[in-house]
Amino acid sequence: MAGDDENEPLLPLNKRALPLVSLSLDEVLKTENDPSWVRLRMIITFGVVLWWLAMFCGAMAIVAASPGCVVQGPDVALFPKVVFCKMDLLQQPVSQPGIRSQLQYISKLGVNAIWLSPVFKSPMKDFGYDISDYRDIDPVFGNLKDMKALIDEMHFLGLRLILDLVPNHTSNMHEWFKMSVKKEEPFTDFYVWAKPKNVSEAGKEGYVPQPPNNWISVFGGSAWEYSSERGEFYLHQFAKDQPDLNFRNPRVVSAMKQVLKFWLNMGVDGFRIDAVPHLFEDLQLRDEPHSHKEDSKAGQYDFLDHIYTHGLPEVFDIMKEFRNTLDSYSEKTDKIPRLLIAEVYDTVENTVKYYGEGDQPIADFPFNFLLVSEMERNPRADHLKELIDRWMDAIPTGGCPNWVLGNHDKGRVASRIGLNYIDSMNMVVMLLPGVAFTYYGEEIGMEDVNLSWDQTVDPAGINAGQDNYMKISRDPARSPMQWSINKNAGFSESSSTWLPVNQNYLNGINVEDQEDRFSHLQIYRSLIKLRKTDAFLKGGLHTEVFNDGKTFVMSRVFGDSGILAVINMSNETANVDLSSLSDVPDELTVYLSSKQEFIGKSMNKSSIGQSPYQADVLLFKVDVE
Numbered sequence: 001m002a003g004d005d006e007n008e009p010l011l012p013l014n015k016r017a018l019p020l021v022s023l024s025l026d027e028v029l030k031t032e033n034d035p036s037w038v039r040l041r042m043i044i045t046f047g048v049v050l051w052w053l054a055m056f057c058g059a060m061a062i063v064a065a066s067p068g069c070v071v072q073g074p075d076v077a078l079f080p081k082v083v084f085c086k087m088d089l090l091q092q093p094v095s096q097p098g099i100r101s102q103l104q105y106i107s108k109l110g111v112n113a114i115w116l117s118p119v120f121k122s123p124m125k126d127f128g129y130d131i132s133d134y135r136d137i138d139p140v141f142g143n144l145k146d147m148k149a150l151i152d153e154m155h156f157l158g159l160r161l162i163l164d165l166v167p168n169h170t171s172n173m174h175e176w177f178k179m180s181v182k183k184e185e186p187f188t189d190f191y192v193w194a195k196p197k198n199v200s201e202a203g204k205e206g207y208v209p210q211p212p213n214n215w216i217s218v219f220g221g222s223a224w225e226y227s228s229e230r231g232e233f234y235l236h237q238f239a240k241d242q243p244d245l246n247f248r249n250p251r252v253v254s255a256m257k258q259v260l261k262f263w264l265n266m267g268v269d270g271f272r273i274d275a276v277p278h279l280f281e282d283l284q285l286r287d288e289p290h291s292h293k294e295d296s297k298a299g300q301y302d303f304l305d306h307i308y309t310h311g312l313p314e315v316f317d318i319m320k321e322f323r324n325t326l327d328s329y330s331e332k333t334d335k336i337p338r339l340l341i342a343e344v345y346d347t348v349e350n351t352v353k354y355y356g357e358g359d360q361p362i363a364d365f366p367f368n369f370l371l372v373s374e375m376e377r378n379p380r381a382d383h384l385k386e387l388i389d390r391w392m393d394a395i396p397t398g399g400c401p402n403w404v405l406g407n408h409d410k411g412r413v414a415s416r417i418g419l420n421y422i423d424s425m426n427m428v429v430m431l432l433p434g435v436a437f438t439y440y441g442e443e444i445g446m447e448d449v450n451l452s453w454d455q456t457v458d459p460a461g462i463n464a465g466q467d468n469y470m471k472i473s474r475d476p477a478r479s480p481m482q483w484s485i486n487k488n489a490g491f492s493e494s495s496s497t498w499l500p501v502n503q504n505y506l507n508g509i510n511v512e513d514q515e516d517r518f519s520h521l522q523i524y525r526s527l528i529k530l531r532k533t534d535a536f537l538k539g540g541l542h543t544e545v546f547n548d549g550k551t552f553v554m555s556r557v558f559g560d561s562g563i564l565a566v567i568n569m570s571n572e573t574a575n576v577d578l579s580s581l582s583d584v585p586d587e588l589t590v591y592l593s594s595k596q597e598f599i600g601k602s603m604n605k606s607s608i609g610q611s612p613y614q615a616d617v618l619l620f621k622v623d624v625e
Contacts, residue, residue, distance in 0.1 A: 270339025
């Protein structure tokens with residue numbers, strides 16, 4: 001790995017700039033009305049409006065709490081009582097009238113931190129996760145000055161910003177890659193290059209270069225792309241437009257640590273590291289074995305067991321370097337901890353390793369995707385409890401739990417799990433100890449949108465082909481935020497949007513309609529208020545299942561106060577006897593319910609009556625001697 005990178009030159013190396021040539025007034029006026037420039041201005045304006053949703057389009061919440069999650073520091077830290085709003089690309093620009101105009105809405109939700117998806121300069125082949133310059137903002141979103149203004153305004157309002165960083169790969173339009181193709185030093189080995197498997201046959205008639213091994217891209221097809229200019233294949237574990245960086249090269253490590261410091265100097269409060277397990281690959285480039293998974297097909301990612309391209313031991317070493325870079329920066333500046341989140345799709349046992357151990361922590365937390373990956377449609381209460389217990393039992397002592405209900409890679413809760421579970425799943429995630437992630441629009445119950453093949457922009461969906469794109473595409477969950485009943489759900493005045501708007505915005509699934517009435521939005525806000533109570537912040541966790549695996553019950557108690565969630569996850573009425581819960585008093589008050597008429601009612605714990613899919617949050621006091 002790289003050593004001290006303080007004195008390393010910024011990469012790419014500076015090139016001589018050409019002088020700017022000014023225009024005369026007549027030329028400016030003539031240019032102003034030129035059709036091509038008018039069209040360009042319209043495109044840029046539309047892009048700005050699109051990204052205006054970006055900061056909001058990514059969703060709602062990392063809500064933090066639990067004693068083990070508290071990051072101590074002079075700033076009270078990032079975790080206690082925090083809600084992170086995750087914002088996705090091509091939705092809201094950092095410049096006015098973009099995300100800055102929505103900070104009040106975010107604050108009113110109870111959100112006090114934003115996780116922003118990639119805003120770096122990018123050709124946008126993969127929603128901005130194909131970066132062509134790590135130290136600049138894409139013009140669609142504004143510029144560095146706009147970004148700095150956003151950060152400063154957020155800090156003024158007490159909001160924090162977490163940036164989405166993609167170190168595994170760049171765009172093939174990045175200067176690093178362009179110079180690597182040409183073998184220009186020091187970029188020759190900045191990426192993972194390999195000679196064709198049949199290079200010995202080069203020059204023979206009919207020669208076609210063959211990939212060096214059988215590795216498959218996450219998006220399907222070979223993970224190798226041939227460069228005729230260099231005469232070698234480059235690795236791309238995602239789209240072919242996203243060549244993998246070579247983290248075995250110390251200069252790459254140094255350059256990425258410089259990127260971290262650049263944004264720390266801009267004022268960001270931490271990073272979510274994308275695609276962490278993919279950072280290293282087998283040096284010997286050995287073929288990966290077949291997975292023998294049911295229904296897997298040749299050419300699909302799950303056709304192979306990725307023992308040589310996923311989760312190699314070296315990944316933990318580079319993540320420790322990232323951790324140390326953030327900690328060193330904080331120590332040298334304001335002593336305020338910076339947040340490091342790891343995106344890890346793996347088994348629970350492997351995922352929790354990213355917490356680190358002993359005196360060498362790694363991530364503040366790796367994503368817990370159990371509720372995304374294993375929560376089936378119309379779930380049972382006993383399965384929900386099993387998923388919660390599995391994570392809580394696996395995390396290390398002192399580790400901060402976290403719960404991911406949805407994200408930009410999976411279907412929305414309403415579509416994936418079911419419309420009847422919108423409020424109940426928000427209750428579960430918001431009231432479990434630790435950090436909760438809610439994808440944007442989940443606070444109002446947004447659903448996946450149906451889209452045609454022609455409307456598909458996700459490279460994973462495109463690679464799947466016209467017959468299978470809807471099974472693979474991530475686009476349905478990425479539709480624009482639904483603000484009102486105005487054109488395009490109040491998202492844009494343009495004739496069309498990046499992705500089609502779900503037409504249910506006309507039927508109450510929008511912010512404006514839900515602001516001042518009993519709604520998903522009001523329930524969401526009320527749940528966030530509970531996260532400020534001692535019962536949530538300091539209380540233990542007790543979960544049980546009643547009614548033959550159909551009713552899920554969760555209690556949080558601290559001192560003389562407690563929170564009780566009772567969720568009927570079945571399509572049948574239920575009358576539940578909770579007399580066995582010794583720490584819960586007989587008389588309870590319904591603080592929040594998916595059924596408005598139950599709010600404020602008193603109930604006896606021996607007879608909790610609920611209609612199908614009803615979810616209630618009850619508050620109580622405990623006699624403490």
